[in-house]
Amino acid sequence: MKYTAYLILALLISGNAFGQQSTDWFLISRNTGKKVLSNGDSIRVFGFAQSLGEQPGVPGPTLFANEGDSVHIDVWNVSQGAPHSIHLHGLDVNQENDGVPHLSWSIGHMEHGYYHFKAPHAGTYLYHCHVASTIHVQAGMYGLIIIKPPDGSKTTWDGGYQYVNEQSYFLSEIDTNWHTDSVLDHDHDTTNTIHSVEVPKFEPQFFLINGLSDQQLVDAGESFNSAVGQVDYTRLANIGYRGVRVTFPPDLHARIISSDGRPLPAEEITDTVYVYPGERFGVLTDPSVEFTGQISFDYIDLNTMNVDQTQVIPVNVSGFADLDEMISDDLAFSIVPNPFDQTSTVQFHLSESKKVRIRILDLMGNEITNVQVQNLNIGKNSFEIGDELKASGLYLVQIFIDEKLSGLKKLIKL
Numbered sequence: 001m002k003y004t005a006y007l008i009l010a011l012l013i014s015g016n017a018f019g020q021q022s023t024d025w026f027l028i029s030r031n032t033g034k035k036v037l038s039n040g041d042s043i044r045v046f047g048f049a050q051s052l053g054e055q056p057g058v059p060g061p062t063l064f065a066n067e068g069d070s071v072h073i074d075v076w077n078v079s080q081g082a083p084h085s086i087h088l089h090g091l092d093v094n095q096e097n098d099g100v101p102h103l104s105w106s107i108g109h110m111e112h113g114y115y116h117f118k119a120p121h122a123g124t125y126l127y128h129c130h131v132a133s134t135i136h137v138q139a140g141m142y143g144l145i146i147i148k149p150p151d152g153s154k155t156t157w158d159g160g161y162q163y164v165n166e167q168s169y170f171l172s173e174i175d176t177n178w179h180t181d182s183v184l185d186h187d188h189d190t191t192n193t194i195h196s197v198e199v200p201k202f203e204p205q206f207f208l209i210n211g212l213s214d215q216q217l218v219d220a221g222e223s224f225n226s227a228v229g230q231v232d233y234t235r236l237a238n239i240g241y242r243g244v245r246v247t248f249p250p251d252l253h254a255r256i257i258s259s260d261g262r263p264l265p266a267e268e269i270t271d272t273v274y275v276y277p278g279e280r281f282g283v284l285t286d287p288s289v290e291f292t293g294q295i296s297f298d299y300i301d302l303n304t305m306n307v308d309q310t311q312v313i314p315v316n317v318s319g320f321a322d323l324d325e326m327i328s329d330d331l332a333f334s335i336v337p338n339p340f341d342q343t344s345t346v347q348f349h350l351s352e353s354k355k356v357r358i359r360i361l362d363l364m365g366n367e368i369t370n371v372q373v374q375n376l377n378i379g380k381n382s383f384e385i386g387d388e389l390k391a392s393g394l395y396l397v398q399i400f401i402d403e404k405l406s407g408l409k410k411l412i413k414l
């Protein structure tokens, strides 16, 4: 018993020492899914499920890994004849693992396909079937891949921005005329590079966010919820054929920080983000006032530049009374005493020389203090709070390290 315990421990340690964990994804490709649309109609879809008893969803399951992980995908094709594959969009995989037929291979009915890659830079990526991809993607064979930083923390990437919550808006469309048996049961011959399949002109009637549209979004309670002073991370990804103009309410203070899985050299402050087919963006928000509003998604026909349809996600930003505090482990950010009467001390730890700024907001969102902390040490530091907080009540203390919000705490003055 004793020896077994030692052996398991040794394995865990060696895995961590190399910083490489193994992540396994299992997907079943199906051709006989059903999807209910916002008008109540049910259409036939293709898609990916994670167990045999499960219906394939559109989009497919969101797959997670940490940067540096060794990722293995086992795809089992249970689809009555049609071959499928997995193409990892935006991930730098070698050709053998790329899922493009003729370049790699496709998976036949009742066969397994194995893909392997090392999880790249933390970010948002896509997977989709690459067999007759115009049809199979529209049929529903796509999903999101989210790569977290190596430690899996709520940080945009290693050394990036910390956040409290994250959400993804995955954009696509459905043209029901492409979901008939005659289109979906097309000629599956993938031995020819060029083979023609009759398809109707693509004129989508349903414009989806995370697979839902219109009343379905309302019924699912899809909403963007935050609090004053809270930093959140929004991932936008588009697998459709329309360009989508995403407009954030100005009070969310939206900033684009990454594009297609890579950090931008400089963040771009903008309320409007155009997400073209295949693109992904990372957007950081940090509202400074309490408000309700909406994020709108305009689906633009790229031939005519007309807006086909608009979907909305309601936004609710509450005061910071119910904010989730954000404390990173290595910063060891604390405020003692809290609640306080006369003075309180902000304490934090620095492992290297950084610029530190402390900002305090009152319950109305007014800035009470915003100072750069002087005379910093490597190791433990402290900053005194006292007279500047005149009134009794709740305050929000933000700590910025090299201008990145790195900690959020509530402070009560008695």
Ligand SMILES: [Cu+2]
Pocket: 083, 084, 085, 129, 130, 131, 136, 141
């Ligand atoms: Cu396919």
